[in-house]
Amino acid sequence: MAFDLPRRLTAEALGTALLVATVVGSGIMAVNLTHDVGLQLLGNTLPTGAMLVVLITILGPISGAHFNPAVSLVFALKRDMRPRDAALYMLAQVAGGVAGAIVAHLMFALPLIALSEKARTGGAQWFAEWVATFGLVATILAGIRFERSAVPWLVGLYIAAAYWFTASTSFANPAVAIARSLTNTFSGIRPIDLPGFIAAELLGAVCALALMGWLLREEADASDPLKAEARL
Template structure:
């Protein structure tokens, strides 16, 4: 029971703060400058710093997944039991949704608002597959090195992903869903959200397959 409670609390709070950081820093940057490059840089720094801190803080509580597809990958690799997914995934989704609501309120936006920011195209679809593949692969490649190395690796990879992928490396279906509800710099049009999630799922499957070959 304690494990399940820790999962619910850790994943809910961690996911909530993750989206608050992503969306909140994006809105702050949008308010301060009209330069999209500076906006993305500010958003990148905040997200990378936030990821490092959150993974370090919550790793020993819930594993610091904050991502349904990371949890699925953990199940595929037999790192967690399947019956725990019913705790991980709802906590992550609900935490992300609360996070976007908080971020919207922080900056006097509506509590929930549909994004009008289009993120479509085959190039973005392929980009998001690669972004998710890389995230899953890097997590498992560094697990043996301890939580600090995982935290540094994930934070720096996502920071890089903001710049080397045209999708800006969401790599997380719960985050993709949450970002549908902010009409700001980090938002995503609801018509594009399913495509992102599909691309992320493909990235997950490819990563799980390659990891199975390498680590058996």
């Protein structure tokens, strides 16, 4: 890559921090502006999707713009990055996410850290997180394969949609889930509910890698001598 590891880690931490600050901050603002839960969710959705487009566009050329341990795990399993680098990416993402929650709290004059009391648990919620992360990773892998320049928009639009069609409102990101356990606001999740969410997210990412690895693999056409020779 064109950028050294410290710069890439900084980009990952910064991007995850801004993403979480957007998720948490827009949730707080939405609750302040309306008592309608549907409008609150809309007020949380639109800024998050928009911020993802911005962050992936400006930081993607530096670090790849993972901002998500599940995505870094997928790229490590694909051997597109070294396991050590992937582990450091994950640490930077979690640290950035925690910082983002603190930033949001500071902006709204709330305690720096407040453990969430919002229950998000059960088989339906866990399956929703599996679906959300499966779709996110599939979107990223197919986007990179067919239309790399569109990936920021694809991811932003996917997450905006997944807020509404998944029962869990689509965390799809272990680092963001951890950060959201530290805010007792609209977007929070109880720390005790984290293990089920994180396990579902990682499993969804690995399943998406398995399917998309097969789906996106081109086979040489046996009727074409040049392609057949290349395959041999």
